[in-house]
Structure formats: C-alpha cells, structure tokens
Amino acid sequence: RKEVEQDPGPFNVPEGATVAFNCTYSNSASQSFFWYRQDCRKEPKLLMSVYSSGNEDGRFTAQLNRASQYISLLIRDSKLSDSATYLCVITTSGTYKYIFGTGTRLKVLA
Amino acid sequence: GAGVSQTPSNKVTEKGKYVELRCDPISGHTALYWYRQSLGQGPEFLIYFQGTGAADDSGLPNDRFFAVRPEGSVSTLKIQRTERGDSAVYLCASSLGQKSPLHFGNGTRLTVT
Numbered sequence: 107r108k109e110v111e112q113d114p115g116p117f118n119v120p121e122g123a124t125v126a127f128n129c130t131y132s133n134s135a136s137q138s139f140f141w142y143r144q145d146c147r148k149e150p151k152l153l154m155s156v157y158s159s160g161n162e163d164g165r166f167t168a169q170l171n172r173a174s175q176y177i178s179l180l181i182r183d184s185k186l187s188d189s190a191t192y193l194c195v196i197t198t199s200g201t202y203k204y205i206f207g208t209g210t211r212l213k214v215l216a
Numbered sequence: 217g218a219g220v221s222q223t224p225s226n227k228v229t230e231k232g233k234y235v236e237l238r239c240d241p242i243s244g245h246t247a248l249y250w251y252r253q254s255l256g257q258g259p260e261f262l263i264y265f266q267g268t269g270a271a272d273d274s275g276l277p278n279d280r281f282f283a284v285r286p287e288g289s290v291s292t293l294k295i296q297r298t299e300r301g302d303s304a305v306y307l308c309a310s311s312l313g314q315k316s317p318l319h320f321g322n323g324t325r326l327t328v329t
Contacts, residue, residue, distance in 0.1 A: 110258075114256075137315070138314075138315045140317055140318075148322075149307060149320040149321060149322050149323050150259065150307075150318075150320050151320070152317045152318070152319070155317060193258055193259075195318075197314065197315065201272065202247070202264050202266070202271060202272055202314055203261050203264065203272065203275075204249065204261070204309075204318055205261065206251075206258035206259045206260075206261075207258050208256070208257055208258045209257075209258050
C-alpha cells in the first residue's frame with residue numbers, strides 16, 4: 107500500500123461548485139500535513155497546512171481525521187483559476203521526509 | 217525576498233554524460249531537499265540535507281546519483297552516466313526545519329537523449 111494515496115481525477119466541476127478531495131495515509135505516526143497546488147509545468151506551491159482542529163483560508167477548508175487516517179480539502183465557489191493539480195503531503199515522526207501523493211487534477215469549467 | 221533558485225531551468229544531455237544541477241535555497245533555511253517528478257506523478261524524495269550533511273539519502277535511486285552541500289547553503293545534484301530513464305523534472309526545496317512547509321524552486325527539466 108502506498109504511503110499517501112489520492113484519487114488522480116480529473117474532477118471536472120462547473121464554476122461556483124463545491125468540490126472536495128481526500129487523501130489517505132498509511133502511517134499512523136504521520137505528524138504534519140499540507141496541501142500543495144501545482145499548475146502545469148510549474149513547481150508545487152503551498153496552499154495550506156492542515157491542523158488537527160481543521161482550518162479555513164477563504165474558500166478553502168482543510169480537515170484531518172486521524173482515526174481514519176485521511177486529510178481532506180474542500181473548495182467552495184470554485185473559480186476557473188482553481189484548475190490545477192492538488193498534492194497532499196505528509197511527514198512522519200522520526201524521519202524528515204515529506205511524502206507526496208500523486209495529486210488530484212481539478213478542472214473548473216465555465 | 218528571494219525564493220529557491222535552480223539552475224539550469226532546462227538541460228538536454230546525451231545518454232552516458234555527466235550533469236550537475238544547482239540549487240540555491242532561501243537564505244536562513246537549514247533544511248534542503250531534492251525531489252524528482254515524472255509526468256503524472258507526485259514529487260519523489262531523493263535526498264535531504266540538514267546543514268552540510270546528508271541526513272537522509274535513501275531516495276537516491278542508485279550510485280550514479282550524488283549530492284553535496286559543502287557550505288550548508290547551495291547544493292549540487294550530480295548524475296553520472298545519465299540514462300534516458302533519468303529524464304524528469306528535478307525539484308529542490310528548502311524549509312526552516314521539520315514540520316515547516318517546503319518552498320520549491322522552479323525545477324530543472326532534464327532530458328536525456
């Protein structure tokens with residue numbers, strides 16, 4: 107089983123829709139969680155960290171479910187500019203590696 | 217302020233040649249990472265430096281790959297006897313330390329012909 111798994115998509119949604127992605131992780135010792143956004147042929151950029159209590163940044167909400175070992179990203183009122191690949195990233199206690207998922211592609215359609 | 221800088225942005229080389237990829241991290245970031253990304257995949261960990269030393273090189277695919285960071289700042293990823301399978305985008309990232317987010321450079325797109 108992969109350490110971090112994501113549905114590759116693509117998720118095709120109309121403008122204004124709400125869309126959610128999940129990312130599961132296999133190591134219960136995972137300790138830090140992030141969502142990154144990557145545009146085509148560009149480097150990944152930090153979207154938001156994921157905190158235990160959940161956190162929100164504008165239209166974006168991130169949640170952590172330790173019991174079921176997944177994190178989620180919710181995007182409300184989708185914009186065309188939200189079209190990108192969303193990568194989940196975890197770190198694990200005892201190592202310094204940041205493990206990336208394969209990413210979920212989102213296409214927001216006019 | 218200046219972000220992570222990688223050079224060259226593109227490198228085309230012939231099979232069997234040697235290449236060096238350079239990364240200049242954000243000033244003050246002690247942690248430096250190299251990743252490799254192939255089309256349709258997430259970044260794959262190669263090596264992590266804390267200061268000058270390679271704290272974890274478990275992601276290097278074989279002994280043709282080597283990286284250094286002699287003064288704890290700039291790092292160079294070196295690939296000997298390149299193979300077509302080495303073609304990918306090589307990403308460098310730096311951070312303030314464990315649990316802090318990674319900040320990536322623009323990457324070097326390596327093509328081995």
